Structures are given as C-alpha cells and as structure tokens.
Amino acid sequence: YLEDYQLALEEFSTAGKLDPSLPWRSQIEQILTLVARLHTGVKTYGQMKPKKLQSIVNSLAVSVLAPPGLRVVGLGALTMGPNSNVCICARVIQTITSGAAVPMYFLMVDHEGKCFALSVLGLSDECMKPNTTITLLEPVARLAKISWDQNIAEFLCIRIEGPKQLLVAGTTPVGYQSAPTLQRFNIGE
Numbered sequence: 001y002l003e004d005y006q007l008a009l010e011e012f013s014t015a016g017k018l019d020p021s022l023p024w025r026s027q028i029e030q031i032l033t034l035v036a037r038l039h040t041g042v043k044t045y046g047q048m049k050p051k052k053l054q055s056i057v058n059s060l061a062v063s064v065l066a067p068p069g070l071r072v073v074g075l076g077a078l079t080m081g082p083n084s085n086v087c088i089c090a091r092v093i094q095t096i097t098s099g100a101a102v103p104m105y106f107l108m109v110d111h112e113g114k115c116f117a118l119s120v121l122g123l124s125d126e127c128m129k130p131n132t133t134i135t136l137l138e139p140v141a142r143l144a145k146i147s148w149d150q151n152i153a154e155f156l157c158i159r160i161e162g163p164k165q166l167l168v169a170g171t172t173p174v175g176y177q178s179a180p181t182l183q184r185f186n187i188g189e
Contacts, residue, residue, distance in 0.1 A: 003103070003119060003144070003157070003159065005031055005034075005035050005144060005146045006145065006146050006147070006148075008027075008031055009028055009031055009032070009146070009148050012024045012027045012028050012031075013028065016028075028148075030098075032148060032151070034096070034098045034105070035144070035146050035153045036151075036153060037096050038096060038105060038107075038117045038144070038153075038155050038157070039146075039153035039154065039155045041094060041096060041107045041115075041117070042107065042115045042116060042117055042155040042156065043115075043155070045093065045107070045109065045115045046093045046094040046107045046115070048093055048109075053109065053113065054113075056091050056093070056109055057109065057111065057112070057113040059091075060089055060090070060091055060109075060110070060111035060133065061111050065089075065170075066087055066135075067087065067135070067137065067167070069085065070085055070086055070087045070137060070138070071085065071086055071087070072086070072087055072088070072089055072111070073086045073087070073088060074088070074110055074111060074112035074114065075088065075110045075112065075114040075116055075141075075156065076112065076114065078139065078141040078158075079141070080141055080142055080143060081140065081141065081142070082138065082140050083138055083139050083140070083141060084138055085138070086138065086139075087135050087136060087137050087138070087139070088110050088111075088135070088136045088139055088158070089110065089111045089133065089134075089135050089136075090108040090109060090110045090111070090116075090118075090133075090134050090135075090136065091108065091109050091131060091132070091133050091134070092106050092107075092108060092118075092128050092129065092130050092131065092132045092134060093106075093107045093108065093109055093115075093130060093131075094106065094107040094130060095107075095128075095129075095130065096117070103119045103120055103121045103159075104119075104120045104121075104123065104128070105117060105118065105119055105120075106118040106120065106128060108134070108158075116155070116156040116157065116158055117144075117155055117156065117157040117158070118134075118136070118157070118158050118159075118160065119157055119158070119159045119160065120159075120160045120166075121159075121160065121161050121162060122161065122162035122163060123160075123162070123163055123173060127168055127173050128168065132168060132169060133168075133169055133170075134166055134167065134168055135166060135167040135170070136158060136160060136165065136166050137164075137165050137166060137167070138165065139158045139159075139160070139165075140158065140159045140160075140161075141156065141157070141158050142156075142157055142158075142159070143155075143156055143157075144156075144157050
C-alpha cells in the first residue's frame, strides 16, 4: 500500500496498453474517484459549516495533551516524511470510502483548524467514527500530488501504520479495534 497515486495511474495505463483485456480502466477510475474525494474533502473541510468547525477547534484546543516524551504540534509544524518526538491532536470529521478494505481514509481537523486526510492501516472500521478525538503519534506526512487527464489534485495526507501510532480518545486501540494486517494460512488442515 504505497499510496503513490500518480505512479499507480501511470502503471495501470501502461498495463492497459500492454494487455487491453486487463481491468485497468476500472482501477484508474477507482483511484481517480478516491483522489477526487480526498482532494475535495480536504479543500472544503468535508463541507463542514464554519460554526461547527470552530466548535471542534475550540474543543480540541482545550483538550490537547501530549503523551510523555512527545510535544503537540499543529499540521503546519510537520515536515514531509516521518516526524519524531511530536504528535497531532485531531478530530475525525468524515470517513472516506475507497472501495477497498485497506487502507481506511478519514478527513481530520487538527487543533489549529487545518484539514488533512488520514490513511490508516491495521485498525477496524469501528475504531474511528466521526467526532472521535485522535492523537497521532510521530506522524508520517506527505503531500499527495496527482495530475491526470488535465485534472490536478493536491492534499496533505498523514499515514498511520497501525494502532501503536495513535490514541483514540486518549487510549491505544486494543482488541476488536485493532485489525490484523497479515493472515497465516495452514495448508492441509
């Protein structure tokens, strides 16, 4: 799950040229739909009304507490790539479905009122619902830029690899909330 949307689009297009019988068009459409939803969602704050957004920001600003050894920063203080010794306090404002089970995507607002996309691996979908407060520990940030057929999309995305990289309402997700990322199969049983 590289989430390199531009590369994926180019590779599916190449595959389609090499073997037109492959379902490359549907894969490209699925990627473009997801990217458009993430781009528009971040740009419009999930179409949230300003009063509701301000209410979320105010409640987050009051409740921002860093776990020991980490300091709370806003989205603007992150560098692209891994961000050690920092955390972000944010609220889920919308779930974005991608057509695939993994990864899950969410629109988030941080305690400074900035919107971003969150990509999550290794958690069940019951773990993070809209209005849940999340603390992202040592987040990995990247700017997703996609250009395809005269369409351009750009949005900030933070990726979380698993339950140890976040706190949901102040606690680490356990049990039903964490989802296995690998399965073991025993052949012959």
